[in-house]
Amino acid sequence: MAESEDTNTEELSTENMQADVKSLVRKLSEDSWEIPIGHIPNMRVPGRLFVSENLLEDLDPGTIDQVANVATLPGIQKYSMAMPDAHLGYGFAIGGVAAFDEEEGIISPGGVGFDINCGVRLVRTNLQKEDVLLHMKRLIDELFNNVPAGVGSKSRFKASDRELDEAFLHGAKWAVESGHGVEADVEHCEANGYMEGADPAKVSTKARNRGKPQLGTLGSGNHFLEVQYVDEIYDREIASVFGLEEGQVMVMIHCGSRGAGHQVCTDYLKELSQAVKSYGIDVPDKQLACAPAQSKEAQNYFKAMICAANYAWANRQMITHWTRESFEKVFGRDADDLGMDLLYDVAHNVAKLEKHKVDGKMKDVYVHRKGATRAFPRGHPEVPTVYRDVGQPVLIPGSMGTPSFILCGAKEAMDISFGSACHGAGRVMSRAQAKKEFRGQSIKENLEAQGIIVRATHPSVIAEEAPGVYKSSSDVVNVVHELGIAFKVAKVLPLGVTKG
């Protein structure tokens, strides 16, 4: 209670609010800053912020404390990281990445977040911007009607218990086999559409009850389905491997594991907040509840987390299928003929057991990415064969009405960021403040004046997600590009969006 471990951090954080953010860190290079050991007590490694000077100035000191908090956890490797889009979260900062030794380290639900495997997928078409402009309103209406979105929305697909188990076990692979896509979809998805090691028995009845009616729904908040076009290509060679050309129409789907994932996280936070006591782990924020990586508690969470991650891949796969059907209806051609292949699908809230080089030796580590995208370079065995000569596509969604970016994972990611890049634009304004400053209806009109059609279940969702509440996504991707973590390939701009 008043005497809890949080109290110290809390005081420190308030103190730091007064301080100049730059005085808390040490510059390593243009886009790389260190939070020295000692910023808060018990740090095992330093913190590292991958931000430009401009982005650093926008950073909330609380975010720096959160990066430092993670550095106190047992078995952390090299440093606790924040991607350029980092902002204040709970437990880990959003945009936080940390790797933990497979034996000596921990696994923490707070390093993944509630929306397990929230992620992005991008579907290509062979349509050009000019082909769709006249049909945009109908297309967005069709997508809005076909893909359930918003609070309390239910899926068109009535999953049975067995089908829910299958989604937990085999993710997008199951979704394709049950008629929601084509075989090539899973080949173009991170982890081929599902992670091994799921155990549905570790998922509570509550998580099942929440997940069942929502399998095949977009959700609300910052989740969206957007029709976009390729505005600019930065790297022609990689763009041609990714099948991109200027003017080409694309569809971006951004969503996660819905109530199933939220409940898995809630359940295991409770369990692991007990485990920290029994294992004597001192955590500076209760949201960092964790357990030794090989303990029963941590492994149970990991198996349940994989179920939720697979559920999210199944979810995005089903939405892809209904997106194709919507295009088929509007354009009177089948999806194949419209060239609607999956470009790629990336998770940005997940923990994975991966091989990374630490102190010159390859070792297995649990990489936690909370609001960060994997960015494996060319030649990595986990990059799909078609992209292996260039690197994995890294998909960075913009906020509503702002550009999104397609990048390509690069070598430095393996050397400096445990194979990770940013995941979005990064919030700078609270939702409450956004609702004070913006009106949903006027933003909608403003976007429509720019030719961007918006459909949402409620205008306040539009205000909360107004373009002005985010950092500029161009600044964020430029840092990643300059650092050599992932190279810019193309910029895409929105034509229309549906939201919860």
Next chain:
Amino acid sequence: MPSQQKQYEYLEHTADIKFLAYGRTLEELFENAALAMFNVMIDTGKVSGETAKEVFLKSSDLESLLVDWLSELLYLFEVDEIVFRKFQVKEIRDEGSEYSITARASGEKFYPESHPFETEIKAVTYNQLEIEKTADGWKAQVVVDI
């Protein structure tokens, strides 16, 4: 409420929602925290209280009990599809090694068409969670993920 005391207030948070709830007793504190949480999502003043759910939970400490109570209400909202407006916490008991809550939450059946939701709350976090005894009762700080 007879007292002049504030029930709850919202604080600034960049990405999520943070609030303070107050109560003269622990029971009232938990009621007001629930009210604060549901009012993030919807104007509960416009909701009727025809359907009720009984809640009984046990947790290892008071802070976990608050998280569990709010999480349970989110779960009931999503799965039983009830928008709650009224919370009656009958008793919060210190049972030595754990705490328990006995409560009743009432509201009405949720229809997406007729309930304009402002924001969906994904979950209740332990981040910056604090329950504090004050001069005139209790105060709790909660951050919810949206």
